[in-house]
Every structure is written in C-alpha cells, then in structure tokens.
Amino acid sequence: MANPKKQEKTGFSDVRRAARLSVAPMMEWTDRHCRYLHRLLSHQSLLYTEMVTAPALVRGGALHLLDHNVEEHPVALQLGGSDPVELAQAALLGGEAGYDEINLNCGCPSDRVQSGAFGAILMQSPDLVADCVAEMRAKVAVEITVKCRIGVDEQEPRDILPVFLEKIRAAGCQRVTIHARKAWLKGLSPKENRDIPPLDYDLVHEMKRAYPDMHISINGGIDTLDAAVTQLEQGLDGVMVGRAAYHQPTDILAAADARIFGSGEVRDPFEVVMQMLPYIEAQMGQGARLHQITRHMLGLFAGRPGARAWRRMLSEGASRPGSGPELVQQALGQLVREPIAV
Structure with a gap:
C-alpha cells in the first residue's frame, strides 16, 4: 500500500x-x-x-x-x-x-x-x-x-x-x-x-x-x-x-x-466495511494495531439501528491482544442494513 x-x-x-x-x-x-x-x-x-x-x-x-x-x-x-x-x-x-x-x-x-x-x-x-x-x-x-x-x-x-x-x-x-x-x-x-x-x-x-x-x-x-x-x-x-x-x-x-460531483453511486457502509477488511489485514501485517484503524470507523453507522452495539464491540474489543478483521465482521452482525438516503 x-x-x-x-x-x-x-x-x-x-x-x-x-x-x-x-x-x-x-x-x-x-x-x-x-x-x-x-x-x-x-x-x-x-x-x-x-x-x-x-x-x-x-x-x-x-x-x-x-x-x-x-x-x-x-x-x-x-x-x-x-x-x-x-x-x-x-x-x-x-x-x-x-x-x-x-x-x-x-x-x-x-x-x-x-x-x-x-x-x-x-x-x-x-x-x-x-x-x-x-x-x-x-x-x-x-x-x-x-x-x-x-x-x-x-x-x-x-x-x-x-x-x-x-x-x-x-x-x-x-x-x-x-x-x-x-x-x-x-x-x-x-x-x-x-x-x-x-x-x-x-x-x-x-x-x-x-x-x-x-x-x-x-x-x-x-x-x-x-x-x-x-x-x-x-x-x-x-x-x-x-x-x-x-x-x-x-x-x-x-x-x-x-x-x-454529479457522477458515481451512493456508497453502502456495509460494503465499505467489507472493503476495509483486506486493508486492515494488510496494515496489521505491517505492524499496525486494529484499534488504530477501527477508531475511525466508529461513526460509519451513526443514527442507524445497531450503531451503539457496533461502536461498543469495536471500542471494547479492538485493543485486545489477538483482535483482527474477524472482530469487525462480528461487529457488523450487530447492525440492521438500511438503504442510504440520497
């Protein structure tokens, strides 16, 4: 990268x-x-x-x-x-x-x-x-x-x-x-x-x-x-x-x-999280710690059902030894998928 x-x-x-x-x-x-x-x-x-x-x-x-x-x-x-x-x-x-x-x-x-x-x-x-x-x-x-x-x-x-x-x-x-x-x-x-x-x-x-x-x-x-x-x-x-x-x-x-900008699609935060997973894995392979990345992701689902559980799971778990991309996937399971308003 x-x-x-x-x-x-x-x-x-x-x-x-x-x-x-x-x-x-x-x-x-x-x-x-x-x-x-x-x-x-x-x-x-x-x-x-x-x-x-x-x-x-x-x-x-x-x-x-x-x-x-x-x-x-x-x-x-x-x-x-x-x-x-x-x-x-x-x-x-x-x-x-x-x-x-x-x-x-x-x-x-x-x-x-x-x-x-x-x-x-x-x-x-x-x-x-x-x-x-x-x-x-x-x-x-x-x-x-x-x-x-x-x-x-x-x-x-x-x-x-x-x-x-x-x-x-x-x-x-x-x-x-x-x-x-x-x-x-x-x-x-x-x-x-x-x-x-x-x-x-x-x-x-x-x-x-x-x-x-x-x-x-x-x-x-x-x-x-x-x-x-x-x-x-x-x-x-x-x-x-x-x-x-x-x-x-x-x-x-x-x-x-x-x-x-008048071009491009509306991004789905669920898909964005999935796109972040290989990035997280690559960065952790270079010495980054999970919480250094996931702290920026806490607000992705602000105001949406399950957002509090998403934030709590990442906030509490990302600093624990051994935590990796699988924690992010688990946190994603706390959310209800909704369409993004344009």
Whole structure:
C-alpha cells in the first residue's frame, strides 16, 4: 500500500474540482487510515492530512509523516510553519512524496501552534504569509493553498480579511479555504474556538464576490450534505467539512459523488466495511494495531439501528491482544442494513 515516490500528479483542475467537497485536516483524526476509509466512501472528494509541521520534516527528518496510500488521491498535505525557507523545503518534500496540493495552516488556534508562531496567529502577519506562499510556489509544481480564519482577537474581519486575501493572491495563491469564525488566541481553548466565536458565512460570500478569480471554499459549522450543497448553490467554489465528516462519515461522504460531483453511486457502509477488511489485514501485517484503524470507523453507522452495539464491540474489543478483521465482521452482525438516503 506504500505510495511510490514518483507518480503521475493529479492536475490543478482535477484538484480544484475535488475541492468542491473536502474533509478538513484534523489533528489526531485524519491520518492515513482515516483517509483510506473516507476514500472508499467518496471517490472524488479532496482529502487532507493532519497538519505536519515544517520543522518536523526539515529539521527532524520525520519523513514517515508523509506516508500515504496511492488510493487516497486526490490528497493534500497541510503544513504548519512560519519560516518561508523552511516551509519551501517542507513543501518540496511533500511534492516529492506525491501530494496533489500543499496547504499552509493559518487557522489553528492551539497554544502549541501559537508558540511555534504559526497557525491562526499568522492572520496578524499577512506579509509573512505572502512570503511563505511565494517561497513554496517557487519550489514545487503542485498548487499552494491557504486555510485561514476571518480574523483573530480584536481584528475586524471586514478590514483584515480582504488585506490578507490581497497579499496571498499577489504572491500566487489562487485557492483558499476560510473558516468563517474568528479565532481568539487568548481566553478560548482550541475546542471553544470551534464553537463559540459566531459564524459569519456572509463575509465569506462577500469575499467570493470581491475576488471572483479566487477559488474560495468555506469551512465551519457545516454538518450535513444538504448544507454543503446550499453553500455551493450560493456561489462558493467549495465546502470543507470537519467534525461531521469524521463522526458521521456516511452521512457526509456516501452520497457526495452523486450529489456534489454529479457522477458515481451512493456508497453502502456495509460494503465499505467489507472493503476495509483486506486493508486492515494488510496494515496489521505491517505492524499496525486494529484499534488504530477501527477508531475511525466508529461513526460509519451513526443514527442507524445497531450503531451503539457496533461502536461498543469495536471500542471494547479492538485493543485486545489477538483482535483482527474477524472482530469487525462480528461487529457488523450487530447492525440492521438500511438503504442510504440520497
């Protein structure tokens, strides 16, 4: 399942089309096992890695963080950092590893990220972000994109966001994902920053009208496929879904190919589980533990008869010595098969 170092890259237009619906980069969640599962649910949506810090790659030599499966494409690497030269080196490593897009994190509000002078705090330094984008673009052929907030702390979003977009656009960034909330760097935890600051979807739509040449995706609070469709119908280029895609992956992704991209069948989560079994066996043969994979599968049947028994059996059994694919099959027997709503 290892990704070859050299492979045919997905074209810009293909990745932009895939970005009509994407799954957000989420620390400790969107690892390679999670992305493999999500790809089985949607063949066309854009997937993102967890954030990987540029220092970990360039100074730490942690190239294993770039490992991914060929089947995940189109897949984007999200980088964290604030040093233009170091980010360019990390982007080069990501491009050589075969990623279809390199994304710069300007939205994460965690204390650890702030202490490294990157993430949402970069909203205060648009010139630096522009320098980072320019250096990264000079190193790699794949598209360089940015994920940001509408502002941080006391910034007025309607003042700062246009400036931020102008700067990165001038540096060559043509695609941006905007989390439609401010981030409060002091006083709110990362979890609170995902819920408490109010959403301002209107501002994101205003930015699309102001910068029609930019590909703008919206992120934040979108928890149904219907809501994603609505955002696209209102003129945005893409929608990025985070926690809902993780906790209810079938609800967000199983019908995405048909509804968002206009082609492809609705995926049956029972069939997806069966497709995961050889993957689980292969990964365990390479040293992975069952729970490292099945923890991402707990929400597959959210809201369906037997979902609680499915979650309980996997949660309790996957960490036990000797557990393997047969446990997943046993857990599948706790469920009642139902058609997937489109």
